[in-house]
Amino acid sequence: MNSHPGPLEPKADKASVRRHNLSLVLRAVHDAGEITRAAVAVRVGLTRAAVSSLVEQLIDGGFLTESGKTFSGQAGRPGTALRVATTGVAGLGVEVNIDYVSVCVVDLAGTDRLRLTEHGDNRGAAPAEVLAGAAAVAARALGEAAAQDLHPVGAQLALPGLVSGGTVRQAPNLGWNRIAAEGLFARSLTALRTGGRPLPVGSDNEANAAALAELWFGDAGEARSFLFLSGEIGVGGALVLDGRLLRGAHGFAGEIGHVVVDENGPECRCGARGCLEQYAGQAALLRGAGLPEDAGVRAVDELARRAAAGDARAATAAARAGHMLGLVLSGAVNLVDPDAVVLGGVFRPLLPWLAPAADAELTRRVVSGLWTPGGGRLRAASPEGDAARGAAGIIAREILADPAAYAGIRAT
Amino acid sequence: MNSHPGPLEPKADKASVRRHNLSLVLRAVHDAGEITRAAVAVRVGLTRAAVSSLVEQLIDGGFLTESGKTFSGQAGRPGTALRVATTGVAGLGVEVNIDYVSVCVVDLAGTDRLRLTEHGDNRGAAPAEVLAGAAAVAARALGEAAAQDLHPVGAQLALPGLVSGGTVRQAPNLGWNRIAAEGLFARSLTALRTGGRPLPVGSDNEANAAALAELWFGDAGEARSFLFLSGEIGVGGALVLDGRLLRGAHGFAGEIGHVVVDENGPECRCGARGCLEQYAGQAALLRGAGLPEDAGVRAVDELARRAAAGDARAATAAARAGHMLGLVLSGAVNLVDPDAVVLGGVFRPLLPWLAPAADAELTRRVVSGLWTPGGGRLRAASPEGDAARGAAGIIAREILADPAAYAGIRAT
Numbered sequence: 001m002n003s004h005p006g007p008l009e010p011k012a013d014k015a016s017v018r019r020h021n022l023s024l025v026l027r028a029v030h031d032a033g034e035i036t037r038a039a040v041a042v043r044v045g046l047t048r049a050a051v052s053s054l055v056e057q058l059i060d061g062g063f064l065t066e067s068g069k070t071f072s073g074q075a076g077r078p079g080t081a082l083r084v085a086t087t088g089v090a091g092l093g094v095e096v097n098i099d100y101v102s103v104c105v106v107d108l109a110g111t112d113r114l115r116l117t118e119h120g121d122n123r124g125a126a127p128a129e130v131l132a133g134a135a136a137v138a139a140r141a142l143g144e145a146a147a148q149d150l151h152p153v154g155a156q157l158a159l160p161g162l163v164s165g166g167t168v169r170q171a172p173n174l175g176w177n178r179i180a181a182e183g184l185f186a187r188s189l190t191a192l193r194t195g196g197r198p199l200p201v202g203s204d205n206e207a208n209a210a211a212l213a214e215l216w217f218g219d220a221g222e223a224r225s226f227l228f229l230s231g232e233i234g235v236g237g238a239l240v241l242d243g244r245l246l247r248g249a250h251g252f253a254g255e256i257g258h259v260v261v262d263e264n265g266p267e268c269r270c271g272a273r274g275c276l277e278q279y280a281g282q283a284a285l286l287r288g289a290g291l292p293e294d295a296g297v298r299a300v301d302e303l304a305r306r307a308a309a310g311d312a313r314a315a316t317a318a319a320r321a322g323h324m325l326g327l328v329l330s331g332a333v334n335l336v337d338p339d340a341v342v343l344g345g346v347f348r349p350l351l352p353w354l355a356p357a358a359d360a361e362l363t364r365r366v367v368s369g370l371w372t373p374g375g376g377r378l379r380a381a382s383p384e385g386d387a388a389r390g391a392a393g394i395i396a397r398e399i400l401a402d403p404a405a406y407a408g409i410r411a412t
Numbered sequence: 413m414n415s416h417p418g419p420l421e422p423k424a425d426k427a428s429v430r431r432h433n434l435s436l437v438l439r440a441v442h443d444a445g446e447i448t449r450a451a452v453a454v455r456v457g458l459t460r461a462a463v464s465s466l467v468e469q470l471i472d473g474g475f476l477t478e479s480g481k482t483f484s485g486q487a488g489r490p491g492t493a494l495r496v497a498t499t500g501v502a503g504l505g506v507e508v509n510i511d512y513v514s515v516c517v518v519d520l521a522g523t524d525r526l527r528l529t530e531h532g533d534n535r536g537a538a539p540a541e542v543l544a545g546a547a548a549v550a551a552r553a554l555g556e557a558a559a560q561d562l563h564p565v566g567a568q569l570a571l572p573g574l575v576s577g578g579t580v581r582q583a584p585n586l587g588w589n590r591i592a593a594e595g596l597f598a599r600s601l602t603a604l605r606t607g608g609r610p611l612p613v614g615s616d617n618e619a620n621a622a623a624l625a626e627l628w629f630g631d632a633g634e635a636r637s638f639l640f641l642s643g644e645i646g647v648g649g650a651l652v653l654d655g656r657l658l659r660g661a662h663g664f665a666g667e668i669g670h671v672v673v674d675e676n677g678p679e680c681r682c683g684a685r686g687c688l689e690q691y692a693g694q695a696a697l698l699r700g701a702g703l704p705e706d707a708g709v710r711a712v713d714e715l716a717r718r719a720a721a722g723d724a725r726a727a728t729a730a731a732r733a734g735h736m737l738g739l740v741l742s743g744a745v746n747l748v749d750p751d752a753v754v755l756g757g758v759f760r761p762l763l764p765w766l767a768p769a770a771d772a773e774l775t776r777r778v779v780s781g782l783w784t785p786g787g788g789r790l791r792a793a794s795p796e797g798d799a800a801r802g803a804a805g806i807i808a809r810e811i812l813a814d815p816a817a818y819a820g821i822r823a824t
Contacts, residue, residue, distance in 0.1 A: 162779065162780055169780065170780070170781065172779075225660070237747070239747070241653075241658065246653065246748065247749075248637070248748060248749025248750070249637045249749050249750055249751040250780060250782055251749070252746075252779070252780040252782070253747065253748050253749040254749075255746040255749075255779050255780075256746065256747055258746045258777065259743035259746055259747065260739055260743055263739055270779045272776050272777045272779075327672055328743070330671075330672065331670075331671035331672055331740070331743060332747055334664075334668065334670045335649070335651070335665065335666065335667065335668055335744055335747065335748070336651065336660060336665050336747070336748070337660025337661050337662055337663070337665040337666075337667075338660070338661055364683075364684050365670065365684045365687075367574065367582065367584075367664070367682045367684075368581065368582070368662060369582065370664070
């Protein structure tokens, strides 16, 4: 008798059982960092013989390596430690944002192994042109990665807008509407590469990708439920609940930048009035500090420098944005009750001036009374909370979930 | 080899396997409504012999009955149809709201079998007094239920505030702070009953209970992700995502009534200013229509009558509340992207006047562009979206999840 039969579960055949168990073992090693075969067997509930056979196949496929170290763990006699491979199959992440493109290659462990970033305003150019430019950076990254024996098996785009089914439904700050981003990028990339099979391309919202990077690689630690804000020209958001990204019924959850602050406020690029990003986005911050609002992300560092040097106008601009963030965040916290709110993007360098004002509103308005100023629930994103790395990590996770699908990839 | 071994899953012993399978079979019958043993076997993946043995135990325990009907399903030769029992173990739900107490007994199928409601303002009385009054109604309901051979195995309180660990952390509109509601209610109920073991008592937020009733008993249908609003003196809320209630990191998710509309707005009972319930709660609605704001829930029906009769002041008051609801709901929809927004409580009778204004704001502000006026995503709660029934249903679900724990209950 099966102990936990699910309703209508199809009988698994032998091949699919093995395929499943390959992933189980690979993920056990990934999660442990370094672990013996014997300890893997205990973790996953398979026999040592079964684990040894699966490990052999994973080593042959280039997914696992033996570290050479031997040590005795909890599970019996000493064994050779296993780690996930640091060469071979990899993930490529491509963040296309309003005023930069950032490309990143991660290995199977999720480590950021290569990074190329190009600044430049993407608002003037046609979508196809922007995506062709991003593909050029990606092609360069693929070349450099190959020199390190890293071979991305897929590319994941991170885009500042509503992304669904490979298409950007709307990216107000880029002025994009119904742009088939995956297809445009994939065609450009294929044209730039000589030989090899075309790289599969996926896509996601940039705040989603950044929130996943925070979850997987950052120091979110126990905060398994958090609201992530990505301050850029737009204000992106993502909700991670119990360690899982909330995508929403149509894939469009997290759009906190378009929560209303004042229904009669300034017009937003989305067509409505008084959205949060009109008060706390990069342009509002720079304008408030007397800096040119189109000066790009590096002007935010100047804003932070000025605030640190005691420039009242800069500090007040950040505090004002923090107050507006606090108003909207208090509503979001009342609605979803996350452990933490994590501020990334341009909010990170400005946190010393943003946070007190935001914290004050949250303390005043979170009805549970469980928000206290400086109580640690409002945090800066870790440097790992980065959309390109999160996007690349999505590919790495796909490999971990089914290594057998990628077993032949290095042979091509 | 186990096809889906979970990490570190303890080996299930024979007794716990049987216990699990009793629930599996009971739930299969519950979900199907009426089903043969053979069809149950196909659904749950057990042999017919195993199912027959489990069914026999469930019939002996009073959880299942044979309907007498025989019919041939998809799974072979004709069989006798099974249904869950309509007598025996049951659930008791007790909603304590600002100006009424409503008690309900449901059977194992979740059918509302008995209802007692008492109106009266609970704001003047001490919490212990209010809960003793609720216990008196509950005791009466238990007596009437016993006469129908229905025996609740537990009581679940639904309370208009922040509820966690048996305690009302805060119920602003009742003026309750840190009230040990479960204990107070249980002691009163035990004192009122002669004989029998004390009834276990649980507790939940009333909007959570109402949202679960909508999910389980209402016609939410395919809308498995919805935001539920319960308009009362306060405005409660609950989020159901992929068919599961979002409780939040501290159990306090759903508090949409305290999302800010205007930071300089009227003072709210929660201590902050300009919360949604100051614009769309029962008092604001009645005041706006020129009715006494303390006139109770039945005055809302008067408001609806006036609006239907063409009273401009009544219609405008409802439209104004709808506009404010729309502003806040658009933010919530941008943040969590649910399939639908379901309006319950006093919003139900007022929907014809509330909905157009709310829909207009949602259409204007939902950034995905997927909100269209009258598109069916803004709905009235079904009559089943009721907190007392949802609370009682929580007990019924507990029985379905582990019938063996309640097998001896009728013998006492």
